[in-house]
Amino acid sequence: MALAVASSASIAGSISSRSNPSHQQSKAPQFVSFQPLDRSHLSSTAGSSSPRRCSVRPLNAEPKRNDSIVPLAATMVAPVTEVVGKVEVEDYEQLAKDLENASPLEIMDKALEKFGNDIAIAFSGAEDVALIEYAHLTGRPFRVFSLDTGRLNPETYKYFDTVEKHYGIHIEYMFPDAVEVQALVRNKGLFSFYEDGHQECCRVRKVRPLRRALKGLRAWITGQRKDQSPGTRSEIPVVQEDPSFEGMDGGIGSLVKWNPVANVEGRDIWNFLRAMNVPVNSLHLQGYVSIGCEPCTRPVLPGQHEREGRWWWEDAKAKECGLHKGNIKDENVGQLNSNGNGAIHTNGTATETDIFNSQSVVTLTRAGMENLLKLENRREPWLVVLYAPWCRFCQAMEGSYVELAEKLAGTGIKVGKFRADGKQKAFAQSELQLGSFPTILFFPQHSSRPIKYPSEKRDVDSLTAFVNALR
Numbered sequence: 001m002a003l004a005v006a007s008s009a010s011i012a013g014s015i016s017s018r019s020n021p022s023h024q025q026s027k028a029p030q031f032v033s034f035q036p037l038d039r040s041h042l043s044s045t046a047g048s049s050s051p052r053r054c055s056v057r058p059l060n061a062e063p064k065r066n067d068s069i070v071p072l073a074a075t076m077v078a079p080v081t082e083v084v085g086k087v088e089v090e091d092y093e094q095l096a097k098d099l100e101n102a103s104p105l106e107i108m109d110k111a112l113e114k115f116g117n118d119i120a121i122a123f124s125g126a127e128d129v130a131l132i133e134y135a136h137l138t139g140r141p142f143r144v145f146s147l148d149t150g151r152l153n154p155e156t157y158k159y160f161d162t163v164e165k166h167y168g169i170h171i172e173y174m175f176p177d178a179v180e181v182q183a184l185v186r187n188k189g190l191f192s193f194y195e196d197g198h199q200e201c202c203r204v205r206k207v208r209p210l211r212r213a214l215k216g217l218r219a220w221i222t223g224q225r226k227d228q229s230p231g232t233r234s235e236i237p238v239v240q241e242d243p244s245f246e247g248m249d250g251g252i253g254s255l256v257k258w259n260p261v262a263n264v265e266g267r268d269i270w271n272f273l274r275a276m277n278v279p280v281n282s283l284h285l286q287g288y289v290s291i292g293c294e295p296c297t298r299p300v301l302p303g304q305h306e307r308e309g310r311w312w313w314e315d316a317k318a319k320e321c322g323l324h325k326g327n328i329k330d331e332n333v334g335q336l337n338s339n340g341n342g343a344i345h346t347n348g349t350a351t352e353t354d355i356f357n358s359q360s361v362v363t364l365t366r367a368g369m370e371n372l373l374k375l376e377n378r379r380e381p382w383l384v385v386l387y388a389p390w391c392r393f394c395q396a397m398e399g400s401y402v403e404l405a406e407k408l409a410g411t412g413i414k415v416g417k418f419r420a421d422g423k424q425k426a427f428a429q430s431e432l433q434l435g436s437f438p439t440i441l442f443f444p445q446h447s448s449r450p451i452k453y454p455s456e457k458r459d460v461d462s463l464t465a466f467v468n469a470l471r
Contacts, residue, residue, distance in 0.1 A: 092256060096237035100263070107238050107260040108134040111221055112142055115256070118218040118248070120145050122210075123171065125156040125281055126291040128223025129163060130261060130269050133278050135221075136167055145172040145213055149205035150181065151293040159281040166279050174209040181205065191295060198296060198311050205293070214245045219256040227265050228290070238262045308393050308456070354419075355389045355398050360405035362416040366427065369418050372443050373431060373450070381471060382414045382443040383463075384450075386428050388421035391437040397458040404463050413471060442470050 099107055111119060112135060120143035121131045135142040146160065164171055184192075184204050193201045214220060224236050239258050247255030261269060266289075273280060283291055287299025290310050300309040364372070364384065372382060385401055387394040405415035420428035421437070428434035432441065433452045440453035440463070453466055 092239050092241050093237075096239045099238045102238070104130070104260040104264060105134050105137055107258065108221070109138040109140065111219065111239070111258040111260070112138055112140040115219040117141070117143065119143070119220060119258075120172070120213075120217055121221045122146070122223070123163070124223070124291065125152065125159050126223075127266070127269050127273065127280070127284070127289075129278055129280065130272055131221055131223050132163065132167060132169075133273070133276055134260060142169075143172065144169055145174060147206050147209050147213075148173045148175050149293050150176065151205065151295060153283060153291070153294045153297070155281060155283045156291065159279070162279050172213075174213045176205045176209050180208070193296065193311075211245060214242075214247060214255055216248055217255065218247045218249070219258060221258045221260065223261060224259045225261050225264055225266065225269070236262050308396075353389065355395060356385065356387065356401055356417045358402045358405055360409045360415060361402060362414060364416045364418045366424060368416075369427075369432065375443075378443065378445050380412050380414055381445045382416055382441075383408070383467060384416040384418055384441045384443065386418050386420040386432055386434050386437065386439040386441065388419065388437045390421075393436075394438045397438060400458055400460045400463065403460050404467075407460070407464070408467070413467060440466075442467065444470055 099110065102110075108131070121135060123129065123132060123144050123146045125146065132142075132144060160171055163169075181204055184201065188196075188200075220242075226236060236259050238260060239256065241253045242255040242257040245255050246252075272278075281288070281291060288297060288309060289300055291297055292310055296311055298309050369384075372378075372384070383404075385394075385397075389395075401415075408415055418424075418428070418432075420432065420434055420439070425434070428439075432450070433439065438458075440458075441450040442453065443450045451470060453463070455462060455466070
């Protein structure tokens with residue numbers, strides 16, 4: 001889908017009203033809610049050269065816990081001068097179909113028009129700044145909130161300040177409950193997620209603060225894209241009733257989730273940011289693509305998918321922190337055909353096409369892998385990749401692995417693949433050192449114990465060096 005890029009000069013008006021200078025002398029902060037913008041007069045303000053800042057009522061929050069030791073800034077509720085009426089019931093599945101081929105700018109405009117001050121953009125400090133730029137280009141008022149987990153990179157905090165100044169806005173920050181964080185750290189330490197998974201920490205630092213934020217809204221806007229995460233985001237619509245969280249009215253269907261860039265590819269997002277001269281997080285220049293908390297985020301290497309820099313020690317299908325947990329579907333994978341090749345079926349329907357297809361790559365069955373484990377005196381060594389065809393990380397290394405297999409043909413080293421998801425996953429985890437996909441094993445000629453490839457550099461030269469060191 002092509003991006004619709006609009007010049008900021010062609011968009012009349014400012015996104016917010018100027019703060020009253022007299023308020024600067026007030027001893028107490030003053031908050032006002034957005035007033036509907038009279039778009040017929042936008043052209044009269046187009047020539048203003050100074051940034052225009054806005055102050056909006058903060059996101060509503062759940063009542064503060066009795067045992068909380070610090071007040072939550074988000075619990076402050078400002079006087080409301082105008083209340084946006086409840087949005088009429090709408091068929092959002094049909095609306096998603098109607099907007100399937102719409103530009104992100106058009107989708108953003110529709111969302112802001114429909115929900116007014118009861119919708120906000122979720123901003124993480126990464127490339128989802130594109131959402132703020134699109135909102136700015138609509139000329140409508142908009143709100144932005146972010147989750148400060150307390151463990152973000154210093155560069156991200158600096159970037160938040162840059163974005164506020166660039167657009168003349170105030171980001172509404174949500175913080176985790178201090179008592180819950182204290183209990184987690186005291187009981188399990190600062191880095192428990194490396195041992196038992198990231199879900200508990202994310203639940204305390206991200207999911208619960210998000211839940212409080214969304215309780216004050218009727219809709220929110222996210223930067224999810226279909227190409228971002230294997231197994232979790234490939235089917236997200238541009239608009240949907242949120243499957244996981246509730247809005248201010250409570251109950252199922254009380255919150256609407258907009259994903260304006262769902263159909264946009266990452267490279268097109270970056271082309272848009274460059275074209276519009278949008279400031280970006282300096283971490284991107286250091287190899288970071290998807291950016292989260294500092295302990296759980298790292299740069300990606302050539303040949304790696306962008307989400308492989310997040311929670312790299314876990315399974316690719318678990319790479320959601322809980323903010324979009326509705327994306328994760330129960331795994332219900334059927335068995336492979338007799339030789340372990342071809343498509344798989346879920347409820348009788350073909351869902352994935354197999355990968356690493358080459359005459360130089362041998363497809364191994366469960367029995368074949370068990371035999372490899374038993375042999376202590378093999379006639380030739382084996383290099384085997386444990387993979388899942390839905391895994392974007394496996395897909396990213398397909399070309400280099402096939403090239404390596406063709407390069408090793410005739411050298412006495414066999415190259416194979418073993419599909420290790422579904423019913424084979426437990427076996428692969430217990431017997432084959434599977435931690436996450438892909439896992440690469442080398443079976444030496446005179447040893448039954450396979451050696452796990454320790455690096456995440458999966459280019460041909462790196463894999464060749466690994467094989468040559470052990471052959």
